Amino acid sequence: MHFRTRHRKSRRAWLTCFRRLDRTVTVFNARVVTIHLWHEIALILAVPLIDQFWNVPAFEKYLPLDSQWFMFGTGWVLIAVFVLACGWVEDVAAKKKPRLIPGGRAARMGG
Known part of the structure; x- marks a missing residue:
């Protein structure tokens, strides 16, 4: 086995200790094309969606609608929706x- 390949595997091996993080990386790797294709649209759609939130008094009062972090989070929620809808x-x-959410038990390293 080539050194670089062996080194790459050992760098990823520590992820298996953290199941949630390993699962997240597995899903990201399996849906990287969907994320790449839809992320810009999700960020563009986040702006008019947040603009509509200003019309709901409870949202206006309790959510940081003018924060870039809120738009970033809204964009990720929309990306998740696109991944569920189109990732298959x-x-x-x-x-x-086709799977709704990829990377079941068979996809984990060592198991």
């Missing part, structure tokens, strides 16, 4: 069984 297309394109 990546599985079909790779001739795999």
Whole structure:
């Protein structure tokens, strides 16, 4: 085995100790094309969506609608929606069984 390959595997091995982080990385890796294709649209759609939140008095009072961090979080929520709605297309394109959320037990390292 080549040194670089062996080194890369050992760098990723520590992730298996943190199941949630490992699962998150697995899902990101499996849906990277969907995230790449839809992230800009999600950020663009976040602006008019947040503008509509200003019309709801409770949202205006309790949410930081003018914060860039709120827009960033809203963008990630929209990306998650796009991944759930369109991510299965990546599985079909790779001739795999379509899954709503990829990376079940069989996809974990060592198990």
